[in-house]
Amino acid sequence: MNDTSPRYDATALTRYATGLLQATGLAGPLADTVADTLVQGDLLGHDTHGLALLAGYLKELEGGRMTRVGAPQVVSDRPAAVLWDGQRLPGPWLVHQGLDLLLPRARELGTASLVIRRSHHIACLAVYLLRALEEDMLLLLACSDPNTASVAPFGGTRAVFTPNPLALGFPLGDGGGVMVDISASITTNGMSNRKHKAGEVFDEECLIDAQGRPGKDPAVLFAEPPGTLLPVGGLSHGHKGYGMALLVEALTAGLAGHGRADAPEGWGATVHLTLHDLDAFGGKAAFLRQMDHLAAQCRTNPPSDAGRPVRLPGERALQRRAEQHDQGVRLHPSIAPSLQEAEQRYGLRLADALR
Numbered sequence: 001m002n003d004t005s006p007r008y009d010a011t012a013l014t015r016y017a018t019g020l021l022q023a024t025g026l027a028g029p030l031a032d033t034v035a036d037t038l039v040q041g042d043l044l045g046h047d048t049h050g051l052a053l054l055a056g057y058l059k060e061l062e063g064g065r066m067t068r069v070g071a072p073q074v075v076s077d078r079p080a081a082v083l084w085d086g087q088r089l090p091g092p093w094l095v096h097q098g099l100d101l102l103l104p105r106a107r108e109l110g111t112a113s114l115v116i117r118r119s120h121h122i123a124c125l126a127v128y129l130l131r132a133l134e135e136d137m138l139l140l141l142a143c144s145d146p147n148t149a150s151v152a153p154f155g156g157t158r159a160v161f162t163p164n165p166l167a168l169g170f171p172l173g174d175g176g177g178v179m180v181d182i183s184a185s186i187t188t189n190g191m192s193n194r195k196h197k198a199g200e201v202f203d204e205e206c207l208i209d210a211q212g213r214p215g216k217d218p219a220v221l222f223a224e225p226p227g228t229l230l231p232v233g234g235l236s237h238g239h240k241g242y243g244m245a246l247l248v249e250a251l252t253a254g255l256a257g258h259g260r261a262d263a264p265e266g267w268g269a270t271v272h273l274t275l276h277d278l279d280a281f282g283g284k285a286a287f288l289r290q291m292d293h294l295a296a297q298c299r300t301n302p303p304s305d306a307g308r309p310v311r312l313p314g315e316r317a318l319q320r321r322a323e324q325h326d327q328g329v330r331l332h333p334s335i336a337p338s339l340q341e342a343e344q345r346y347g348l349r350l351a352d353a354l355r
Contacts, residue, residue, distance in 0.1 A: 007328025012353035014039045017054055020339075023346040024061040027069040030093045034123075037092035041124035043324050044317040046181070047332040048190035049124035055338040056267075057090070057121070065266045066090060066120045072097070075117075080105060082114045083256060091122030091269050095141075099131050102275045106137060110280030116271040117256035121145070126181040126317060128273075129169025133177035136284055138170040138276040144252045147264040150192075150221065151185045152228040154242035157212045159228045160260075163188050164248035169314070170278075172295055173288040179314025184245035185229040192218040192229065194334060206230050248272075328355040 017035035022028060034057065041050030060066040065088070072084035072094060082101065086094045098114045105112035125141050132139035142165070149159035163183035171177040186206035195202065196218040205214040210225040214235055220227030231241025252270040253259025259270055278284040301310045324330070336350050343349055 005330045005333070007324075007330055007355045008350075008353040009355050010039055010043060010325055010329050013042075013051065013329060013350075016348055016350060016353050017051060019348050020054065020058060020342055020346055021061070023348070024058055025068045026061055026066075026090070030069070030090055033093040033096050034090045037096070037123050037127050039329070040127040040130070040321075042329050042331060043321040044124065044126055045320045046124040046126055046317070047335075048188065048194060050331075051335050052190065052194075052332060052338070053121070053123055054335075055342060058342050060120065060267060072116065080109045080112045082112075084114065084116045086116045086119035086271075088118055088120050088265065088268060091119045091271070092127075094119045095122050095128055095271060095273065096131075098271075098273050099128065099139075099275070102273060103135060103137070106275035106277045106280075111274065111276050113272070113274040115252065115255045115273075116269075117253075117258035118265065119269045119271050121267055122269050122271055124181070125165050125167035126169075126179050126314065129167055129177075129179040129181070129314070132169040132275070133171045133179070136171055136278055138278065139168070140272070140274045140276075141167040141169075142248045142251045142272040143269050144248050144259070145267070145269050146253055146259040146262065147266055147268050149260075150189055150229050151231060151241075151245065152208070153245075154231055154233075154238035157208065157210055157228065159226070161185075161231075161245040161249065163229065164245045166244065166248055170291065171288070172312075173292045176318055177314065178291070178295070178312050179317060181314070183232070184241045184248060185231055186234060186241070187229060189229070192221055194332075196222065197334070205234070208235075 014035045017038055018031045021031035021034055038051050038054055067087050067089045070087055072086050075085050076083040094116055102112045102114055122143055128141055129139055144164050145162040151161040152158055153160050163185040165183045168180040201216040205216055207220050207227055207229055208214050209220040209227040231238040233240040251272040256270050278287045295312055298310050298312055303309050339350055
């Protein structure tokens with residue numbers, strides 16, 4: 001993207017995405033939540049996990065692989081620990097419903113956790129961290145997809161894990177907050193797919209082929225036998241990403257009792273959410289005193305590159321979100337072409353959302 005890329009009105013984009021989702025039969029409240037979550041991803045700048053996912057979601061709905069209406073099944077319910085079967089309902093809707101469930105429990109009990117098995121894909125994790133900033137909570141969120149694999153364990157050559165993202169969000173005293181959204185692999189499937197379709201390679205070696213040789217070309221993921229993404233740390237320190245992947249698997253599949261030991265059902269997710277109420281521990285004021293102090297030490301840290309001052313995780317995303325709300329959203333150039341077939345079927349136009 002560049003400064004000449006077209007800009008879209010965020011509200012109109014949400015209305016457009018909602019219309020397409022409803023046209024496939026997704027119930028109205030679910031479509032509203034999914035559409036808003038995707039657009040929020042683009043507002044934050046996570047353009048592989050915003051509207052870039054919409055065409056895939058529509059195909060899943062049309063093929064009956066994403067459930068159009070219903071509610072999660074409560075498998076287990078204790079005051080501070082809940083397990084849902086998501087019934088393959090849309091992931092963004094399930095996660096927001098889960099946060100609605102956890103917020104009053106965390107305020108009462110101090111901490112509350114929910115694990116969701118058999119969710120569909122949950123889109124951009126950073127979007128849900130906004131809820132923690134708004135509600136003065138600390139949110140830990142983790143996700144795995146037991147139905148596929150693209151990351152090998154450290155020292156191996158055959159995929160076992162997905163990128164297994166882990167996210168953390170909490171407020172700061174300046175009205176902003178910290179939003180960490182990272183993966184156990186160096187890069188993601190979404191970025192690898194995008195570069196492969198565009199005939200591009202990565203700047204650094206973040207993949208290996210089936211023989212364990214490192215490389216930059218995502219084409220190795222589509223070879224036979226396929227290569228894999230490297231865990232965080234790469235060939236020298238990949239035990240760190242490997243350990244992180246196992247942590248996510250334990251928080252999701254392990255606690256859910258459902259994961260890679262079960263028959264795959266298609267693109268989906270197993271999800272872990274834990275909310276901590278700041279007032280239940282040392283108190284919000286004490287929390288902010290500590291974290292604001294750390295934030296200041298980070299922001300004023302002498303940078304290695306004078307032109308690139310140190311930022312906090314999520315700081316630029318929050319700035320971008322505010323800017324794009326005011327000035328319009330720039331979408332990755334691959335998004336509009338990906339939606340043309342759906343537009344022809346359902347009579348909606350992305351161009352109508354242009355500012």
